[in-house]
Amino acid sequence: MALPTYASPLERVWHWFYIALCTAILIFLIAPIIVVIPLSFNAEPFFTFTPKMLALDPDGFSMRWYDSLLTFGMAQPDYPRDSNWWLDVWHNSKWVRATKNSFIIGISATIVATILGTLAALGLSRPEMPFRRPIMAILLSPMIVPIIITATGVFFFYSNPCAIFATAGNPTPCGRLAGTYLGVILAHATLGIPFVIITVTATLVGFDRSLSRAAASLGANPRTTFFKVIMPLILPGVISGALFAFVTSFDEVVAVLFIAGPDQQTIPRQMWNGIREQISPQILAAATLLVLFSIALLTTVEMLRRRSERLRGVTPS
């Protein structure tokens, strides 16, 4: 974005204004995420920088909110920190339980979404696929339909999945999916599927179909062709789709609010409670850890993208 040599003085002023404007917008984008990090080390139960923190006095900082993340919800947080104490953390600490749930639900939903989504993307990218456009529109709609509508529908359906078969006067209850891990996992898989389809379809756009024909002409059966030829080439797309699906589940709170029982509290649900009830820097400590987590995910996706472009013979940009 260099200024051309023929620029007039007015254009020079405008150019510097433009640079300043962009800087301000980038600060707007990133500042909220940066600000929570130092505040999570606050020694005081406030959401602002204390004078001690501004003076960089070590007394103004502490790890107490990270500590309280561990102990929150424990049966006996004050006991000496021996193996029993850690066992207590593992079983009772609300944030630890929420983390376990987030990973159990996130990973299961990701597996379901990735397998079904990848198969569908393979079918949708074939030129012979009938009704491609309307089917694509249906499969991607969970991303577009407002989450409150999805959550509401899923709440009724999962409360009594057989109700659609019930006739008037003969309600046929058949178990509940609401309040179970399976219910939350299915709901999260539904929400993650569009992201898998989009990323895998994008990878398949650059896929050379003559490769799979070549494999077939050399005697490979469809299974071998898929695992030996297609899969290695689309793997970066599949993995980044899976990461998107995982993040969608990991960040999802509305469906959890509606259909999860007390046993399936996730990290976002725990944060939701924290923001609405006893707002404290504990939330900021959790937020900081989540920011670090998203930096790790972002790095992974970026590396996958470059690898995918290298495999397709495009110079990574």
Added chain:
Amino acid sequence: MANTLPDPHAAIVIDAGGVAPDGQLNAADGRSISRALGRSQRAARRRAFLLVLPLLLFIVITFVVPIGQMLARSVYNDGFSARMPAVGEWFAAHPVGTPPDEAAYAALVSDLAKSAADKSIGVVGTRINYDYPGTRSLFTSTGRKVDDLRPPFIETLPKVNAKWADPALWAVMREASRPLTPNFYLAAMDRTKNDAGKVVQVAPQQRVYLMLFLRTFILSLVITGLTFILGFPIAHLLATLPTRKANLLMVLVLLPFWTSLLVRTTAWIVLLQQQGVINDLLVWLGFLDNGSRLQMIYNRTGTLIAMTHVLLPFMILPLYSVMRSINPSYERAARSLGATSWTAFRRVYFPQTLPGLGAGALLVFILAVGYYITPALVGGSSGQLISNMIAVHMTETLNWSLAAALAALLLGGVLILYYVYDRLVGIDNLKLG
């Protein structure tokens, strides 16, 4: 193909299968080649469809059916009709406007007694309460005393509670005696039926939903505009910088995109609240008096700022991907032909960004009208959107049919926009990071 040289490919086919007596081309197995081709194409279509089928079934069962079932609630509510059959029959037999006679009261009392006995009278009262506020307790308290009532009920029932003689209550019960009703859609549009059965607007102090739809629409438009104003320069900067620098700055856009929504919302609470970082900064700089700190959150301003931040990447990414493909020599050519930089931008560069702008604006608007979490956490009462009202009816007032009617109206709007987006941009062109 007639009166030209024989098709060279036909020779190969003829060698392979020969020509049938009727002159049709055949494949090696002696069957018609066009049918063989059709068969293999059908098989290929079937194979492609079978790959998609599991997911299609999954989405239909876990997504389409639940939403359809939920929407059915917006026109179907048997909370009253299923438990009050006798009084329903009386309504069916007598036209609108007939004052309730002794038979009607007797039917009502027998229904109330049965409903009280099987403990469903709360459901009945709740259903009537939607249309006639304050009547839930009328049903439950009458249910407790109904066994002691003696005929003529037309005199004894109003003695329990004078409301039983209210024609408005009877009109509401008549409406509720049919499970299939448009009334929840009327309510969702601030309308109701009066005693004569005509559709009228509700009292001015009860008109909330149209105002909320309008607020959702306007706030979403403003947010779309703000993301455009803020996103355009950034997308332009990223698209024109050398790749290495652009990638570095891209992280500043992608990191918020990948960070949990709740983290970002929490961060805005930290920044904007009255004892928060921005107010502290303004006081410290002397722009503000300590006593006059700005109220920037738990109101519409909070919703506006936080949602703009959350949705900004959805504007930047499509704009960026379009701007990267714009050839810079067009703008240079315009300059060399004497255009000022403003004219070159307005007449040459900007029109080429329109596909990205359309894609980004539609996406941001679609996402904004359905937003729930951010307004719920930072919106206060003036920053709530229609989604929040659906949640209120789902979890607090438990008027599920009204929630479904509001959801149906919102969903209809979003689906229209989705259709437009798919036509103009193509939903599969959506870029993620």
